[in-house]
Amino acid sequence: MVLDDSVQLVNFIKARPLNSRIFGKICEEMGSVQKQLLLHAEVCWLSRGKVVSRVFELRDEIRMFFMKNYLRCANNHADHFNDFEWLTLVAYLADIFSALNELNLGLQGRDNNIFKVEDKIETMLKKLDVWTNRTIQKNYNNFPTLAAFLESSDGALLPTRVQDEIINHLRALKSSLRNYVSVPDKK
Known part of the structure; x- marks a missing residue:
């Protein structure tokens, strides 16, 4: 749901040249490093992670865009x-997609063989176990975007419902x- 919402709002801004120009001006006025959103391509799942990361990075600019231009929408x-x-879930998705993109890149290349690939996948499976256990203990340091967001929100606690969603997602993943x-499973 959060991923779909993120892709939808990016497509809403990027699909219309006027919206895209207005958004670029807002980013410029707010002094953002990034000036544009990334368009999600269904053919490449790797783009999802980059889209979500950019949405989180430009969250204030996107909020301003919709507040200024589509109040009656x-x-x-x-x-x-x-x-x-919703924002905590976007931050988590940015982190988890970053980890999956890193794994995907590690599985590619000429120097890889079946043993290296298996080791990298085993490592990721162990990381998912560690991340699940740490999330249960309310330790979010393995998710740097999420941890920084919680810290910047006056040390706000992650809502229990979101924590449960993250735990379930890590287990399903x-x-x-x-x-x-x-x-x-080598347990």
Whole structure:
């Protein structure tokens, strides 16, 4: 849902040249390093992580864009950027996609063989276990974007519902990864 919402609002801004120019001006006025959003391509799942990261990075600019230009819009996306739970999930997705993109790049290349690939996948499966256990203990240091966001929000605590969602997602991701690559659980 959060991923779909992020892609939808990016497509809304990027699909219309006027919206894209207005958004670029807002970024410029606010002194943003980045001036544009990245367009999500369905053919490349790697682009999702970059889209989510950019959405989180430009969250204030996006909120301003929707507040200034689409106040009367029935599907006002600005509300998402005032929703702490939604923003924490975007931050988490940015972190998890970054880890998956790093794994994907590590599985590519001429110097890889089946043993190296298996080791990298095993390592990721172990990381997912560690991240799940740390999340249960309310330690989010393995998710730097999420941890920084929580810290910048006056040390706000991650809502229990979001924590449970993250734990369930990490467990499902581990199960999917294990099934997808057929690596048996070595416990």
